[in-house]
Amino acid sequence: MSSRSSKAGPSQASSAPDAPAGGAKKPWGGRFSEATDPTVERFSASIHFDRVLARHDIRGSKAQARMLGEAGLIAREESAELVAGLERIAGEIEAGTFPFDPALEDIHMNIEARLRTHLGAVAGKLHTGRSRNDQVATDLALFLREVGLATERGLLELRGVLLERAREHVDTVLPGYTHLQRAQPVRLAHHWLAHVEVLGRDASRFRDGRARIRRCPLGAGAMAGSTLPLLRERTAAELGFEAPTRNSMDTVASRDGALEYLSNAAITMVHLSRLAEELVLWSSAEFGFVELADAYSTGSSLMPQKKNPDVPEIVRGKSGRAIGNLVTLLTVLKGLPLTYNRDLQEDKEPLFDSVETLRDSLEVMAGALATLSVRVDRMAAAAADPMLLATDLAEFLVRQGVPFRDAHEVVGRIVGHCTRSGVGLRSLDKGTMQSFHPAFDAGADELLDLERSLESRSLAGGTARGRVEATLAEIEAELATERAALERAEAAERGGRA
Numbered sequence: 001m002s003s004r005s006s007k008a009g010p011s012q013a014s015s016a017p018d019a020p021a022g023g024a025k026k027p028w029g030g031r032f033s034e035a036t037d038p039t040v041e042r043f044s045a046s047i048h049f050d051r052v053l054a055r056h057d058i059r060g061s062k063a064q065a066r067m068l069g070e071a072g073l074i075a076r077e078e079s080a081e082l083v084a085g086l087e088r089i090a091g092e093i094e095a096g097t098f099p100f101d102p103a104l105e106d107i108h109m110n111i112e113a114r115l116r117t118h119l120g121a122v123a124g125k126l127h128t129g130r131s132r133n134d135q136v137a138t139d140l141a142l143f144l145r146e147v148g149l150a151t152e153r154g155l156l157e158l159r160g161v162l163l164e165r166a167r168e169h170v171d172t173v174l175p176g177y178t179h180l181q182r183a184q185p186v187r188l189a190h191h192w193l194a195h196v197e198v199l200g201r202d203a204s205r206f207r208d209g210r211a212r213i214r215r216c217p218l219g220a221g222a223m224a225g226s227t228l229p230l231l232r233e234r235t236a237a238e239l240g241f242e243a244p245t246r247n248s249m250d251t252v253a254s255r256d257g258a259l260e261y262l263s264n265a266a267i268t269m270v271h272l273s274r275l276a277e278e279l280v281l282w283s284s285a286e287f288g289f290v291e292l293a294d295a296y297s298t299g300s301s302l303m304p305q306k307k308n309p310d311v312p313e314i315v316r317g318k319s320g321r322a323i324g325n326l327v328t329l330l331t332v333l334k335g336l337p338l339t340y341n342r343d344l345q346e347d348k349e350p351l352f353d354s355v356e357t358l359r360d361s362l363e364v365m366a367g368a369l370a371t372l373s374v375r376v377d378r379m380a381a382a383a384a385d386p387m388l389l390a391t392d393l394a395e396f397l398v399r400q401g402v403p404f405r406d407a408h409e410v411v412g413r414i415v416g417h418c419t420r421s422g423v424g425l426r427s428l429d430k431g432t433m434q435s436f437h438p439a440f441d442a443g444a445d446e447l448l449d450l451e452r453s454l455e456s457r458s459l460a461g462g463t464a465r466g467r468v469e470a471t472l473a474e475i476e477a478e479l480a481t482e483r484a485a486l487e488r489a490e491a492a493e494r495g496g497r498a
């Protein structure tokens with residue numbers, strides 16, 4: 001068991017540990033006379049995934065050790081010894097020399113057993129007034145706070161890239177689509193700023209989620225607190241929480257912090273998937289609007305001419321697992337009575353998976369967008385389709401006093417005429433236009449003007465240059481404010497990690 005490398009992953013946990021015949025002796029097995037069956041040991045072990053929580057577990061344990069000393073539940077020297085032992089273990093984990101042992105089930109038992117190896121009997125005092133139930137809830141709260149910040153950071157970076165790309169393309173015009181049919185012309189900046197709005201709301205959801213992780217689980221015990229005079233305010237403050245949790249049962253039973261992260265991650269991944277889908281479509285020959293950089297695309301193993309948009313495709317594909325992870329935890333939770341049930345151990349793999357999936361997806365999307373070449377000419381050619389201005393013709397009639405429904409009907413007939421007879425809309429002269437409606441005072445060519453069309457969409461939320469530029473400036477200021485707040489939160493999180 002000692003030869004086990006800390007790099008060993010799931011495969012290690014799934015191969016039977018070299019335990020004594022009949023399985024390992026239980027680490028806290030006073031009550032038991034038989035060892036755990038090796039199959040059960042393998043089945044119930046979580047160390048191959050909950051080792052992700054090692055740092056958070058040690059941070060929580062150090063706070064616990066200090067508090068026990070202050071509360072007089074253990075001697076000051078013992079408290080100091082425990083803290084030093086935990087720091088030594090943190091060093092081992094960082095260095096990759098920590099001997100993770102599946103026979104010890106989970107990260108909590110692994111660290112405690114290691115502490116015993118280093119310190120001897122005094123290690124047994126660390127768990128005073130604590131259960132793995134409040135311990136794992138504390139680890140998760142610390143973890144969620146940290147990954148929440150990292151996700152907000154990733155969203156900020158991606159929005160920064162989109163903002164920069166939008167700024168470059170205020171004058172680039174392309175068709176906007178509904179039903180994937182060309183609808184009306186818009187500025188590319190306006191299109192990309194739409195995604196910035198979406199991702200900004202996503203970021204605010206993660207911020208909200210983090211703000212709800214305010215109370216510290218430590219001290220809730222197995223589920224009914226403790227008879228010992230624990231200093232819950234003390235551990236809460238040391239771990240950067242506002243206060244201890246208010247209900248011990250809720251504390252060990254709830255996983256809504258994880259649920260909320262998973263939900264926010266699923267929503268964000270769905271949004272990234274939609275953005276990714278546009279990159280896939282736009283890089284097809286049929287659109288030809290963009291070309292992904294070589295660094296963000298791949299070739300075909302068979303067809304030498306292919307340049308495939310694998311990166312956005314994988315992002316789109318990975319949104320499926322983010323949705324699945326949310327559904328997994330919702331399903332795990334839905335039938336559970338209060339309080340802790342071992343089912344809750346199933347919270348971790350989906351959570352860790354969504355954290356990684358989202359982190360990587362945000363990163364590659366930022367890279368792909370930052371290095372994307374935009375085929376301004378192809379977009380302009382598509383946007384030059386005069387049919388995109390049909391709405392403007394109807395609105396011209398409205399300004400002449402024609403009821404909108406009638407105007408819509410008239411322009412619809414004009415479009416039908418052009419389509420059936422194969423003539424271009426712009427070729428209709430004043431007389432022809434007036435044969436459709438006397439209120440037309442010019443030929444179509446004069447009535448239809450792309451730049452005028454864009455510029456007249458100057459209402460709030462519109463694609464007129466002034467509006468887009470004002471929004472660019474507004475978002476730039478918002479991102480700067482968010483960046484400053486995030487940096488403060490990150491510094492507080494780092495400071496508390498001592």
Ligand code: ARG
Pocket residue numbers: 046050106132133136340342344345
């Ligand atoms: N590995 C467990 C989990 O993740 C830790 C808590 C175990 N508590 C218990 N009473 N068995 O939920």
